[in-house]
Amino acid sequence: MVTAGSNKWGMVVDVDRCTGCQGCVVACQSENNIPINLEEHFNQRRAIQWIRIERYWEGEYPNVKARFIPVMCQHCGNAPCEPVCPVYATYHNNEGMNVQVYNRCIGTRFCANGCPYHVRFFNFWEPEWPESLKNQLNPDVTVRSRGIMEKCSFCVQRIQRSTRESERDNEVLEDGDRGLNPACVNACATNALIFGNFNDPDSKVSQIKEDAMKEGGRGYRLMENMGTDTNVVYLKKVDQSVEVTHGH
Amino acid sequence: MALTRRQFLTLMGGSAGAAVLFQACGLPEKELLIDSPAAMPEDLVSGTDNWYATTSQQGGVSEGIVVRVMEGRAKKVEGNPDYPLNLGGHSALSEASLQGLYHPDRISAPLVRTGPRGSSEYREISWEDAVARLSAQLTELKDSNEANKAVFVSNPVGGHAGLVLDRFVTATGARHLSYEAVENNVLRNALKEVFGTDSIPEFDIDNSDLILSFGADFLSSWVSPTRYARGYGEFRQGHEHRGKLIHVDSRFSMTAANADQWVHVNPGTEGLLAMSIMQVLSADHSDAVFGELDSDGILDSYSPVNVADVVGVSADVINKIAEDFSHSEHPIALGGGSAGAHTNGNQNLKAIYSLNRVASNIGKKGGVILNPESPIAGVSAPKATNTFSEFHRLSEEMKAGNVSVLMVRDADIYYGMTDTADMKSALDNVPLIVSFAGMMDDTTSIADLILPQHHFLEDWGTDIPVAGPGYEMVGFQQPVVRPFFENRGSNLGTKGFADILMTVAQVMGQDLGLSADTFKEVIRNDARKLYDLRRGQVVSSSFEGFWNGVLQRGGWWDTEAKERAEPAVKRLDGVDRAEFGGTNQEFYLQPFISTLGDGTGASLPWLQAMPDAISTATWQTWVEINHKVAEEKGISEGDVLEIRPSNGRVIRALAMPNPAVPPDTIGIPIGQGHRDGGRYSAGRGANVLSVLDPKVDSDTGSLAWAATRANITMTDEWIRVPKFENTVPEFPRDEHHHIIEITSGEDH
Known part of the structure; x- marks a missing residue:
């Protein structure tokens, strides 16, 4: 059960389920009014993807593998991006999320420098859409102007809307509610992404985390050695052909 | 120590020491809550959103979707969690359909060409005029007994739109060809020969424990990728034992990347490999099925040693695949994509699908589940398309002046046909090209008359999928928004494809026998047939309740209505060597x-x-x-x-x-x-x-x-390749700190 104020939002990413299909990437762009990444944006290495698929090569033809991993803001409990912001545009809220206040941001980009996961993206241009495509923009999400930092918000607008509406209607918001889930989670066909409340011991994410973080479990965190205390738990890729546990 | 935000900013501005001071104080939580982004400025919007269920059938892939609509505009597409084909997930193509709906270059009124062909010079005309022009041409051909000089080329259309199209071409006497740039004909033909089925069966990937796929990039683009991806997730981590995926392909595709083992074969030898695997299995098993499958004893010539060099895979590897296949409880074999796109494509796919015979998995958990017929008589899934050879002949006929009117709908033959078939110049010879496209495509850009159809999110329809879920289903497509160009008035703007055909037929004085004036009525009338069945997941005491139910749920299906017939075992045929265009090319x-x-x-x-x-x-x-x-x-x-x-x-x-x-x-x-x-x-x-x-x-x-x-x-x-790789710096990695951790799974 989800009630406002008592939550710690987090995600579980099962790398063994992920196929690298990019469905989450496009769903995120649709939900969050991410500017269209044109060819020149890629060429300047300034394309914006709040969630991205990283592809790692292993070996050579014919014994070659490509491995995929989705990476989004890890919503660190100990976030390196937060203390460097001179204007408090990025900070930790009381629901465990690392949030970005666009109208505070002055574009120093210190936070992007500080983020070891490289999930913060800067708007180098004023976002542009042809007039008719603006009809698709999500009215729940601010369009970021030039000079503003942006990143994955765990679709905070969905959390807000669904908790508000459930309170209004006196309904219980269940774990895994599709109105609550971020867009990427709902889009994922293989169910590689699971979202929920780590403060609720009965939530799916809590249960998976508890099991996965046991000795011999598949759980790990990205760059745990940095002490970031992330709210995203990854589950290891399984490959029966490997002799010992390794990675990229 | 309490610190307000304003004090904090002052301190921060003062010195670096202030930042340390601040950290020692902890987060000023209450202060921050006031401006919590979770309550601003998103919170200022109090619009109500509605989610409508409909179906997306773009590019031949059926998906049930729900569309978020606010203030009359579609904002977001998500998978319909109830829809049997995708159960909640959705493809990027479905998501991106919103950009098709609000595309800045949509055609907003009927157009007639004014400049030379291909010049993009058009003039808007009224619907009345546009329909009159087309119907006059068709009537003239019909009256002079030359109706077969009218040709309708469409995408594969099924459901009720397919019904209307069938009736339309019958009534006007036009010839109908359906077109896909990347054909599924070889696949459908092979499935028909091996399993005796016109549709594409359900492959129960979810419950399989060994997938042996040949050329079928089923996680990315083949037949119904969202559904297979859903099954794949369960196949990997949804059961006690993790399934194994062996992917045979001449290219390293996305599916190959996700496979436990990618077996690279020489192009066009996929069928030989499948035969060889069966040869190994037939030697190991005195299975009765081989008596029927291989009554001619042809398998012997496909032993691993015999084919290894041609296929490019060692005999040991072939033996090992056969062993994996026979030791699995629920093995399944899939084939398609490039494996079927060779001169021996049909033979390849027949051999591959015959592996399922050896596995005896037809109609079983984790196997090949055949689809029943459509629950509505006369309304079916899209039929197999016409082949490249037939379109090649069509281009010859165009050149010979035997095509006077060409009608095209979502079939971009100008783009998709290889230049060696000469379609581009053949199209020059067609006096009238009429397109129903709502957006310019290459064929439409040389059309003389354009009757723009609605986007599918503005139109009615039904979805009877070729690749059904293994039981009876009819998806319902409903308009989720009002037509975007509605403001242009009823004589301009776009119209539903089936409604346009019904109007043209009406103006021509042809009765399509649909006993309805609008396409919506056609569908509603047939929904009554489903209602009368009194079974399925939507049952209601009134038809009105039923109709609302199917529109809300996105369709009607009956999980109990399965195909029971067991198709006869088809004897194996030999597999020839593939031939290639050119031999000296590198x-x-x-x-x-x-x-x-x-x-x-x-x-x-x-x-x-x-x-x-x-x-x-x-x-x-x-x-x-x-x-x-x-x-x-x-x-x-x-x-x-x-x-x-x-x-x-x-x-x-x-x-x-x-x-x-x-x-x-x-x-x-x-x-x-x-x-x-x-x-x-x-x-x-x-x-x-x-x-x-x-x-x-x-x-x-x-x-x-x-x-x-x-x-x-x-x-x-x-030219710099626009790519995402290196857009963000690479993570620091060493042997102790991995980004993707990999386990052999042994420690479970």
Whole structure:
């Protein structure tokens, strides 16, 4: 059960389920009014993807593998991006999320420098859409102007809307509610992404985390050695052909 | 110590020491809560959203979707969690349909050409005028007994739109051909021969424990990828034992990347490998099925030792695959994609699907589940399309002046047909080309008359999928928003495709026998037939309740209504060697589907900007080449290469070396190189389909699109490949700190 104020939002990413299909990437762009990444944006290495698929090569033809991993803001409990912001545009809220206040941001980009996961993206241009495509923009999400930092918000607008509406209607918001889930989670066909409340011991994410973080479990965190205390738990890729546990 | 935000800013401005001071104080939580972004400025919007269920059938893939609508505008697409085919997930193509709906280059009124053909000079006319022009032409042909000089080329249309189209072509006497740039005909033909079924069965990947797939890039583009991906997730981690995926392919596709074992074979030898696996199994098992399957004893000549060299896989590996297959409880074999796109494609696929006979998995958990007929008599799934050979003949007929009126709907033959079939110049010979496209595509850009159809999110329809879920189902497509160009009045704007046909027939005085005035009524009348069945997941005491129920749920299905018939075992046929266009060319040219489908997605910027799974390239046409081969030839990423098959055609593409490309192969994504299609696709990249040799599958006459060989030549040009890779810096990694942790699974 989800009630406002008592939550710690987090995600579980099962790398063994992920196929690298990019469905989450496009769903995120649709939900969050991410500017269209044109060819020149890629060429300047300034394309914006709040969630991205990283592809790692292993070996050579014919014994070659490509491995995929989705990476989004890890919503660190100990976030390196937060203390460097001179204007408090990025900070930790009381629901465990690392949030970005666009109208505070002055574009120093210190936070992007500080983020070891490289999930913060800067708007180098004023976002542009042809007039008719603006009809698709999500009215729940601010369009970021030039000079503003942006990143994955765990679709905070969905959390807000669904908790508000459930309170209004006196309904219980269940774990895994599709109105609550971020867009990427709902889009994922293989169910590689699971979202929920780590403060609720009965939530799916809590249960998976508890099991996965046991000795011999598949759980790990990205760059745990940095002490970031992330709210995203990854589950290891399984490959029966490997002799010992390794990675990229 | 309490600290207000204003004090904090002052301190921060003062000195670095202040920051330390602040950290020691902890977070001023209450202060922050006031401005919590979770309550601003999003909170200022109090609009109400509605989610409507409908179906998306773009590019031949059926998905149930729910669309979020606010203030009359569609905002977001998500998968319909109830819909049997995708159960909640959805593809990027479905998501991007919103950009099709609000595309800046949509056609907003009927158009008639004013300048020379292909000049893009059009004038708006009224619907009344447009319909009158088309019906006059069709009537004239009919009256002079030349009705067969009218040809209707459509995408594969099923459900009620297919019904209306069938009735329309019958009433007008026009010939109807359905078209797909990347045909499924070989697949459908092979499935028909092996399983006796007209539809594509449900492959129960979810419950399988060994998938042996041949050429079918089922996680990315093949038949129903969202559904297979859902099954794949469960196959991997949904059961006690993790399933194993062996993928046989002549190219390193996304499915190959996700496989436990990628078995690279020489192109066109997939069927030989399947036969060889069966040969091993037949030697090990005195299974009765071989008595029927191989009554002629042909398997003996396909022993691993015999075929290993041709296939390019060692006898040991073949034996090991056979062992894995026979030791699995629920093995399943799939084949398609490039395995069926050779001169021996049909033979390949028949051999591959026969493996399921050996596994005796037909109709069983984790196996091949045949689909029942449509629950509505006379309304069916899209029929198999016409083959490349038939379209080649059509181009000959056009040249001979036997086609007077060509009507096209979502079938871009100008783009999709290889230049060797001469379709482009043949189209010049057709006096009247009429398109129903709501957006310019290449064929529409040379049309004389355009009657623009609604976007599917504005229109009615039904979805009876070719690749059904293994039980009876009818998806319902409803308008989720009012037509975008409604403000242009009823005599301009767009109209529903089936409604346009019904109007044309009416003006011609032809009765389509539909006993309805609008397409919506046609569907509603037939929904009554489903209601009368009194079964399925929507049951109501009144028809009105039933109708609302199916629209809310996105359709009607009955999980109990399955196909019970057990098809007879089909005797194995031999598999010939594949033939290729050109023999001296250095590389096998492997076209593949990346993010743009068969080219229909090229107009949508989200799909253009979606990184290719393997190369992460976007927006361009690139050519995959083995990185060592590239190094030897002095080719680096972004070098513009000319691709030259033996047929004399040439396209240019950007070199994109990677370590997984077989040294004798180059891969080029399908989808770019459009002459039109709006601002995001026109004139961008190159169309690999246009340079293919006109080789066909010898059994079906379908295009053998993987049977072209080509040389590459370097040019002086270099263009940066727009790709996502390296957009963000690489993570610091060492042997102790991995980004992707991999486990053998043994420690579980």
